[in-house]
Amino acid sequence: MRVLRHHLFWPVAALAILVTANTIVRPSFLRITVQDGHLFGAPIDILRAAAPLLLIALGMTLVVATRGIDLSVGAVVAVSGAVALQLVAGSADPGSPVTVLLACGVAVGLALVLGVWNGFLVTVVGLQPIVATLVLMTVGRGIAMLITGGFVATVSSAPYKVMGSGFWLGLPVAVWIAFGLFAVVAVLVRRTALGMLLEATGINPAASRLSGVRSRALTWIVYAVSGLLAGAAGLLISADTMAADANNAGLFIELDAILAVVIGGTALTGGKFNLLGTLAGVLVIATLERTVTVIGISPHATPLFMAIVVIAVTLLQSPRAREAFALAGWRRRATKEATG
Amino acid sequence: MSVLEKQRTPGSGTASGGHETRGRGRRLDRRYLPVVGTFAVLILMLATGGIRYDNFLTPAVFSNLFINNAHLIVLAVGMTFVILTGGIDLSVGSVLALSSVLTAVLLQAGVPVALVLPIAVLSGTAIGLAHGAIIHWFGVQPFVTTLAGMFFARGLCFVIAPESVPIKDPGFTAIADWTSWMGYFRTTSAVVIALVVVAIAFVLLHVTRLGRTVYAIGGGEQSALLMGLPVARTKVLAYVVSGTCGGLGGVLFAMYSRSGYALTGIGMELDAIAAAVIGGTLLTGGTGFVLGSMLGVLVLGLIQTAIQFEGTLSSWWTKIVIGALLLVFVVLQRVFTLRRR
Numbered sequence: 001m002r003v004l005r006h007h008l009f010w011p012v013a014a015l016a017i018l019v020t021a022n023t024i025v026r027p028s029f030l031r032i033t034v035q036d037g038h039l040f041g042a043p044i045d046i047l048r049a050a051a052p053l054l055l056i057a058l059g060m061t062l063v064v065a066t067r068g069i070d071l072s073v074g075a076v077v078a079v080s081g082a083v084a085l086q087l088v089a090g091s092a093d094p095g096s097p098v099t100v101l102l103a104c105g106v107a108v109g110l111a112l113v114l115g116v117w118n119g120f121l122v123t124v125v126g127l128q129p130i131v132a133t134l135v136l137m138t139v140g141r142g143i144a145m146l147i148t149g150g151f152v153a154t155v156s157s158a159p160y161k162v163m164g165s166g167f168w169l170g171l172p173v174a175v176w177i178a179f180g181l182f183a184v185v186a187v188l189v190r191r192t193a194l195g196m197l198l199e200a201t202g203i204n205p206a207a208s209r210l211s212g213v214r215s216r217a218l219t220w221i222v223y224a225v226s227g228l229l230a231g232a233a234g235l236l237i238s239a240d241t242m243a244a245d246a247n248n249a250g251l252f253i254e255l256d257a258i259l260a261v262v263i264g265g266t267a268l269t270g271g272k273f274n275l276l277g278t279l280a281g282v283l284v285i286a287t288l289e290r291t292v293t294v295i296g297i298s299p300h301a302t303p304l305f306m307a308i309v310v311i312a313v314t315l316l317q318s319p320r321a322r323e324a325f326a327l328a329g330w331r332r333r334a335t336k337e338a339t340g
Numbered sequence: 341m342s343v344l345e346k347q348r349t350p351g352s353g354t355a356s357g358g359h360e361t362r363g364r365g366r367r368l369d370r371r372y373l374p375v376v377g378t379f380a381v382l383i384l385m386l387a388t389g390g391i392r393y394d395n396f397l398t399p400a401v402f403s404n405l406f407i408n409n410a411h412l413i414v415l416a417v418g419m420t421f422v423i424l425t426g427g428i429d430l431s432v433g434s435v436l437a438l439s440s441v442l443t444a445v446l447l448q449a450g451v452p453v454a455l456v457l458p459i460a461v462l463s464g465t466a467i468g469l470a471h472g473a474i475i476h477w478f479g480v481q482p483f484v485t486t487l488a489g490m491f492f493a494r495g496l497c498f499v500i501a502p503e504s505v506p507i508k509d510p511g512f513t514a515i516a517d518w519t520s521w522m523g524y525f526r527t528t529s530a531v532v533i534a535l536v537v538v539a540i541a542f543v544l545l546h547v548t549r550l551g552r553t554v555y556a557i558g559g560g561e562q563s564a565l566l567m568g569l570p571v572a573r574t575k576v577l578a579y580v581v582s583g584t585c586g587g588l589g590g591v592l593f594a595m596y597s598r599s600g601y602a603l604t605g606i607g608m609e610l611d612a613i614a615a616a617v618i619g620g621t622l623l624t625g626g627t628g629f630v631l632g633s634m635l636g637v638l639v640l641g642l643i644q645t646a647i648q649f650e651g652t653l654s655s656w657w658t659k660i661v662i663g664a665l666l667l668v669f670v671v672l673q674r675v676f677t678l679r680r681r
Contacts, residue, residue, distance in 0.1 A: 069483070121667075128623055130428075130483075131670050132609065139663030246656075255430075255487055268481045300502050300602070304495025310488045311474070318478035330460035 007265040010316050014309060018287045029294065038167040042290060047171075050286035051178035052077070052233035054279065056253055057260040058182055059226030061278045062189070064261050065198045066203070066219045067270030068129035072118060073230040073257060075140020076111050077250025080234030082147040085155045085244040094157040094235050103160075108231040114140070115227015119220035137254070144246035153244045164239030174236045181232065185225075186275050195273075198222065202270030218220070246280040257311035259306070260285055263313050282308065362420075374620025374673055375632040379619065381665070382635060385642050393649040394545040399524035401645060409641040410530040411436065411592040415612040416619070416633040417541045418585025421578045423616055424545070425557045426625025427482035429579065432586040433608035434493035435464045437601070439590020441497045444600025451662035453511035460594075467493060468583015472576030486579075490609070497602035504601040505596060516595035530592045537588065541581075554578060560623025571612045614662060615640055618669050639665070 022029040022042070031040035056073050063070045087103035088094050114136060121132035166173040189195040200208040201215040208217045230250075238248055262268065263284055264277025288309060292302045315321060390397040406413075415432045422429045439460040446456045467489055474485045507513065518529040531589055536597040545551035556564040565571050613623075619636030621628025643661050650657075 125671060126674055127670055131617065131623055131666075134613070134617075135663050135667045135670070138610070138666060139615070139660050142656040142659030142663065145659075150656065255490075259487065260484070262484050268483055298498065298502065300498030301495050303491040303498060307488045307490075307492035307495060310484075310491070314480050314484055314488070315474070315478055318480050320478050 007274055008277055008280060010313050011263050011265065011277055011284055014284050014313055015154055015280060015287060018284065018291050022287070022291055026294055034170070037170060039170045042294075044172065044175075046283070046286045046290050047175045049289065050173040051172070052236045052250075052283050053253060053256055053260065053285065054178045054182060054282045055233040055236070056226075057257040057264075057278050057282050058185055058275070059222075059229035060254075060257040061130070061264070061266055061273050061275055062185075062198060062222045063226050064223050064258075064266055064268055065195075065202045065270060065273035066215075067202045068122060068219065068223070069133065069258065069268065070118065070223065070226045070230075071130060071133040071232075071254050072114065072136035072140055073226065074250040074252060074254045075137050075144070076227055076230035077115050077234035077237055077253060078144035078246050079114065079147070080107040080111045080231040081238030081249050082144040082153075082244040082246055083110055084160070084235055085153055085242075086147055087156050088160055089153060089155045094155060095159065097159045100157060100159040107235060108228060111128045111231020111234065112224055112228045115215070115224040115230070116220070116229060119223030122223060123216045123220045141246055144244075144249075148244050148246045150244075150246070155242055155244075157242075160239055161242055163236055164242070174240070176302050177232070177236065177268055181229065182275075182279065185229075187274070189318055194218075199272055202273070256285055259310055263310065265317060284313075368614040370676065371627065372629075373637065373676055374669070375629050377669070377672065378619050378632055378635045382639055382642065385639065385646065389646050389649065390641070393646075396649060397627075400526070403526040405638060405641045405645065406531045406534070407526070407596075409637050410528070410534040411589040411596065412608065412611055412615065412640070413534040413634050413637045414537050414589040414592060415608060416615040416637050417537050417630055418582035418589075419609075419612040419616050420552060420619075420621055420628055420630045420633045421541070421545075421581045422482070423558075423613070423621050423623055424554050424625055424628055425575055425578045426561065427466075427475065427575070427578065428486065428584040428613070429466065429469040429471070429586075430483065430486040430609050431489035431493055432582060432589070432612055433605035433610075434497070434499075434633050435467055435583060435586030436593055436605040436608060437497050438467075438500075439464055439587040440502050440594040440597070440604060441505065441590075441600040441602055443591055443594040444507050445501050447507055447509040447512055450506055453509060453515070454514070457591055460591050461584060464583040464585070464590065465580055466583070468580040469576070471583065472579035475579065476572055476576050482579075494602070500602075502602060504599050506599045511673070512595075513598070516598065517540070520595050528595075530595050533588070533592060537585065538630060538634050542650070545630055549579070550574060555626055558627070560626075571579060589611020595614045611637075611640060614666050617666060617673075620669075620673070622673060630676065 017032070031044050032039050032043060034040070049153065056268060060070055084103045084107035087106060088099060091099045093099055093101070118133050121127045121135070122129050125132070145257070162173055163177065164174060168176055189198070197208070197213050197218055200211075200213050201218055205215050233253070234250065238244055258268075260281035261278050263281035264274055264279070266273045266277060285306070288306055289302055291298055292305055297305075342534045386397060396402070400629065415436065419429055419432060442463055443456055443460045446459060447453070470583050471482075471485050471489050475481050475482050503588050515529055520532075545554060553564065553571070556569055557571055557574060561571060593604060597604070615636030616628065616633045617623060617636070618639055619629065619632030619634070621632060640662060643665070644658055647655070647661075
């Protein structure tokens with residue numbers, strides 16, 4: 001019964017069920033082949049599809065840990081992709097790596113500024129996070145449209161495209177970027193006191209401030225990081241399609257990210273957070289999307305399946321269900337002691 | 341000015357209590373400041389529009405403001421209930437789509453209108469009830485629950501009808517076509533329904549015990565519980581109201597567009613939330629007015645009208661202006677709540 005109560009149990013169980021279902025329908029689901037030194041197969045595809053969401057969910061987890069929420073990440077994705085592609089397209093030599101690096105730098109820098117703006121509204125002005133980020137969520141896509149002039153700009157640039165479809169050491173570049181950043185943030189947060197301070201802020205902002213935690217600065221940094229990671233995700237998404245779509249790039253990705261965080265067992269009320277859980281949540285969502293096509297259901301029905309999985313996982317994680325499990329475990333122990 | 345007059349009537353007192361007009365006689369209660377602010381913005385926008393464009397201040401523009409936004413008014417009313425209890429409902433856009441798709445598909449299948457309309461509205465009620473039950477009994481957060489509900493309703497839309505379904509049922513079109521002239525103002529059945537919903541919500545919130553409980557829960561759920569108020573029932577009911585409004589909004593949207601399409605209403609929940617916030621409802625719950633939300637919808641609609649009059653194709657300016665306005669309002673609200681302490 002202790003396994004049942006482990007925070008990673010339900011997300012991992014959901015993932016296992018999905019993978020099993022896929023393997024039953026298509027036995028070759030888990031097969032990975034090597035072509036030209038690159039790895040190919042459904043699991044690799046899932047990892048690559050999950051890369052942008054992983055970045056965003058990572059930032060979202062930290063924001064949620066401070067009792068916040070960041071609704072603007074989808075808009076930041078659109079802005080970042082639009083800026084980078086517009087700069088590449090407008091340059092004299094779209095194919096040169098220097099141009100691409102510069103464009104990416106500017107785009108991510110702008111995303112960081114947007115994150116800092118969110119942090120300013122939350123910590124200095126004192127707005128509720130949901131309202132503060134709702135503003136940028138609305139305005140952001142407008143800004144992205146201003147940048148692209150309302151058109152879906154397509155660009156061809158080999159070095160830029162590498163982020164979307166290139167390989168390095170057998171794995172897609174996008175996977176390296178996303179998992180690399182995930183590892184960096186995870187080490188920063190979990191191998192230093194930073195994570196604990198974030199949790200303290202989320203559990204009780206006033207008390208942690210009184211005990212010397214710089215809650216306000218931490219909260220501000222977390223929104224900045226969320227913006228930065230969303231900017232990076234914007235680069236990955238735009239490199240995948242090589243088009244700056246102000247309307248549809250990263251549409252509803254904030255909701256997917258919040259779902260991933262929740263499936264991963266981090267409560268939206270703030271406090272204790274769980275990065276590995278978020279990773280599991282992201283993989284559940286990415287696998288779910290893949291599952292729908294493997295099983296042969298219209299991709300339009302994806303939201304329905306997503307809703308069912310989310311409702312199941314959140315209900316199983318809900319305080320009531322936990323109570324029931326705890327009670328069952330206690331009863332079993334009690335009977336064991338009585339008989340043995 | 342009738343809106344403001346109504347708000348000052350004694351019956352409209354909220355149960356949040358604690359901050360009455362401090363003996364300053366006839367000065368306006370601070371609680372009404374955000375609503376008055378929204379009203380002032382509306383007047384300002386009308387005046388600016390009237391100066392800037394010909395034919396802006398015409399009955400036709402006013403009529404269209406209501407006709408084009410009747411469904412959104414209904415959604416904003418439901419959203420106000422939920423936000424007042426300190427919750428949120430992210431599903432209303434999808435519920436609207438589901439209801440409109442149901443309406444279209446059932447009518448196409450030859451089900452009589454008298455049966456279709458209640459089914460469409462009740463589909464929203466059912467989803468709202470499910471939300472309330474999960475939020476209350478399982479302690480799952482409103483944000484997550486209604487997010488799942490949003491995906492659920494949207495997915496269901498596509499399963500029922502992935503493509504746009506036209507509505508040709510004579511009974512339904514007759515209802516949708518009904519118009520009446522009040523002087524120079526054209527009202528459709530949808531507008532009448534929306535205004536009736538606003539009136540009912542106004543009475544429910546400001547006159548009945550249910551309304552006082554809604555405000556009390558938003559003011560402090562623990563205190564409301566300790567006061568012996570029916571917190572569980574009222575909270576669930578708030579989501580039922582919001583779901584029902586979503587269902588009704590779907591019917592109104594089907595009347596407006598003469599079709600049901602699974603992709604309608606994407607992002608409409610955010611419009612409803614923005615309308616409520618612009619109308620002076622605090623997202624923390626406990627403070628807000630349903631008439632304010634209606635004014636909020638009108639402000640959003642007027643922004644779109646103004647941009648149409650401007651004649652540029654730049655729909656992105658709509659988003660930027662709405663966002664900027666939202667920011668101004670929430671910052672002002674923040675200033676007011678700070679001063680109150």
